[in-house]
Amino acid sequence: MSTLLTDIEGTTSSIAFVRDVLFPYARARLPAFVQAHRHDPAVRRWLDAVAVEIAAGACDDDVIVETLQGWIDQDRKHTALKALQGMIWEAGYRDGDFLAPLYPDVLPALRAWHTAGHRLAVYSSGSVPAQKLLFSHTEAGDLTPLFSGFFDTEIGGKREPDSYRRIAEQLGSAPFDLLFLSDVVAELDAARDAGLRTVLIDRRDDYPQPRLGEATHGHVRVESFAEIDPDLGR
Ligand SMILES: CSCCC(=O)C(=O)COP(=O)(O)O
Numbered sequence: 472m473s474t475l476l477t478d479i480e481g482t483t484s485s486i487a488f489v490r491d492v493l494f495p496y497a498r499a500r501l502p503a504f505v506q507a508h509r510h511d512p513a514v515r516r517w518l519d520a521v522a523v524e525i526a527a528g529a530c531d532d533d534v535i536v537e538t539l540q541g542w543i544d545q546d547r548k549h550t551a552l553k554a555l556q557g558m559i560w561e562a563g564y565r566d567g568d569f570l571a572p573l574y575p576d577v578l579p580a581l582r583a584w585h586t587a588g589h590r591l592a593v594y595s596s597g598s599v600p601a602q603k604l605l606f607s608h609t610e611a612g613d614l615t616p617l618f619s620g621f622f623d624t625e626i627g628g629k630r631e632p633d634s635y636r637r638i639a640e641q642l643g644s645a646p647f648d649l650l651f652l653s654d655v656v657a658e659l660d661a662a663r664d665a666g667l668r669t670v671l672i673d674r675r676d677d678y679p680q681p682r683l684g685e686a687t688h689g690h691v692r693v694e695s696f697a698e699i700d701p702d703l704g705r
């Protein structure tokens with residue numbers, strides 16, 4: 472049996488949802504969120520991490536908010552930003568402002584793999600709480616019971632092989648037992664360097680120019696989860 476480790480943005484859910492729905496929602500609410508929660512230790516921890524990075528800890532919260540909004544505009548995959556975004560999105564899911572879309576081929580494949588006895592896990596730049604919110608508020612309902620593990624960049628960056636070694640260890644698996652699914656070739660390169668099997672997901676709505684030939688770096692390329700054999704490469 473394999474463990475399928477999947478990315479989210481550009482793999483299970485569209486880049487447009489993240490860019491056009493989630494990011495603007497968090498950007499607009501960030502100033503009020505920081506104002507309301509600046510003394511909450513779970514929030515302060517991340518604000519201070521940003522302050523240390525941009526000004527050796529010496530800046531006020533308005534500067535931190537402007538920095539974070541700039542990072543949203545640049546699509547920075549920064550752990551502090553992702554943690555704070557997840558906290559802000561919680562209200563959006565709770566109030567029914569949005570549901571998380573999945574590409575239509577994703578749910579049938581996840582269910583089939585789970586039923587067949589394969590394990591499912593998530594590794595995304597989005598924080599673990601944000602991942603759980605997303606998969607518990609999909610257009611098809613709560614899918615979190617399908618997953619055995621959730622990992623974010625607190626375990627390490629997605630382009631670093633050691634992150635994948637740590638995930639395999641935490642799942643109690645040999646790296647080769649994991650099949651990593653992602654839309655980003657550099658992430659797949661890191662996973663392969665750590666000994667994982669890999670599949671490049673090319674979502675044509677998000678990637679109108681298919682990655683072919685040398686652009687795939689030798690990773691198996693598919694356009695749908697329906698094409699994926701969980702035991703690929705064994
Ligand atoms: C938990 S979903 C939020 C999406 C997000 O913020 C993000 O950065 C997704 O990146 P991924 O690693 O899933 O491509």
Ligand SMILES: [Mg+2]
Pocket residue numbers: 478479480481482653654655
């Ligand atoms: Mg992605």
